[in-house]
Structure formats: structure tokens, C-alpha cells
Amino acid sequence: MDAMADVVTPAVTALSQAATTDAWKGLCAGLVRIFSRGDDSEAERAGDDLDRTREKFIDAIDHEDNDRVERLKARLALQIQEFLDDYPDEAEAIRELVEGYETVDGSADTVHNVVNKSIALFHGKAISGYNVNVNLPSDS
Template identity: 30%
Template sequence: MVASELDAMALAVPAASAVAAEMARGGWLTLRSALARFFRHDGESAVERQLELLDTAEQTLAEAAEEDCDELRSRLEQRLVLQLAAYLDRYPDMGEELTALLPAPQDGTPTDGPSALTAQNNTNSQIVQASGNLDAGSGGINYGVPPRNPRA
């Protein structure tokens, strides 16, 4: 691979992951218009075809049984990587625009803004949110159950 192909792949992989994640979360419509603007160099009919393929993928993912979602999302990501890398190979100047569509990278440091946590379909689940490393210590995490008596 030449450097431009590697650059295209380096941008396409996180972008594909972000798009697939938005589709899985139900945020596809918000991202759809941004991607339409991104694909604009190929002309209106090509943009519509790209979006039609992505709409079909999103609908398939939305209608899938829960046990099939991970596999479908993985296949979608693979297809998106190829689709986005091919586009970036044709239009290398679009790399910055694609990067702008992606969520900000997480470097492990807390952000200045408020944190947001979304937990869906988690009946009887425990959610832990931390702003940095989480250390359970030697006693582990107590889930509200009294510790066992080792002598019992």
C-alpha cells in the first residue's frame, strides 16, 4: 500500500465505526445529512445511491434480532471502511471534512463539558461511570449486597 491508501484507511476505519455506532444507537438521521454533504463530489445521483445503501443497512440493523446486531454491525463497518476509503482515495482533500464528522477522540482526560451517559434496555443492570481510571480495590465493588461472612 502507498501512503495515500494508508491515510485513507486510517481515516475510514474510525469513521466507519462511528457511522455504524450511530446507526445502532438510532442516530442515523442526524448523521445522514452530514454524509450527504460529504459525498457531494460524486454528483447528486451518486450521493442518493450511497445514502440508499446506507439507509438499507440502517433499516436492516434496526430490524435485526438483538443476537444478530453485533454481527450485522461488524459487516456494516467492514463495508463502510471500503466505501469511505475508496471515496477518500478519489478525493484525498476530503479527509479533513470526514474527520470533522467524527466524534472528538477520547484521550483519557476528562472533558470540560458535562459528561453524558446513556444506558438503554438495561433492566436490573448496574452502570458505573467514571471520569478516569476506576479501581475496585482489594475488596472489589459492593453491589449493595452485604459482604459474605468467610466463617459461615
């Protein structure tokens, strides 16, 4: 298996795209679990490292600094590759984790959910409503 193409690149793509979304928490928690390999102190360190990486991605994206985004992706790719060099048996776990966080690009293997909650006041009464949009894969 070519870890760079099969695991590292999709993981970096998922992380960089999730950095500005609520998907970050789930993806980060999954990676922390994999990276820590059951060691609580390692889990804390891995979580802190990923959170700092997220902050850097957000800052670079907010400032439209594409060069910095690409450098951050390269650094993250190196970190994941080094982890896989030490623990190649974890490649499948990372691949499975990031499959659920792929971007919606219209391909048949993507699923996208959006849930919006609205609260409004009407004559002094709070009214709450939900709007759920689900784009499921096509049957083709």
C-alpha cells in the same frame, strides 16, 4: 495521514453506533453531503445506500449477530476507503464530521446530551416536562 486509522475506522465506528440512535440522521446527512460532492442524484443514491446499511446494522444488532455486524463494518470501511482513494481531499471533512459523533466512553474529549420529554395526564389535563442531562468533558 493513515486514512484507515485517522478517518475510516472512526467513521465506521460512529456510523455503526449511530445506526440505532437519533444521531443517525445528522451523521448520515453530513456524510451524504460529503459523498455527493454537490451532485443531487449522487446525494440521493448515497442517502439510500446509507439507509440500507443502517437497516442491516439494526437487523444484525437486533438478532445479536456480531459476525454480521463486523462484516457490515468491514464493507462500510471499504466503501469509505474507496471514496477517499478517489477524493483524498475529503478525509478532513469526514474526520471533522465524525468527531462530533464519538461515543461517550468517559474520556475527556466526549460530550453527551440526553433530552427526555414526558407528557402525562393529571385530572384530564396534559402536563409536559423536560429532563436534560449533559455530561461535559473534564478539565483534566
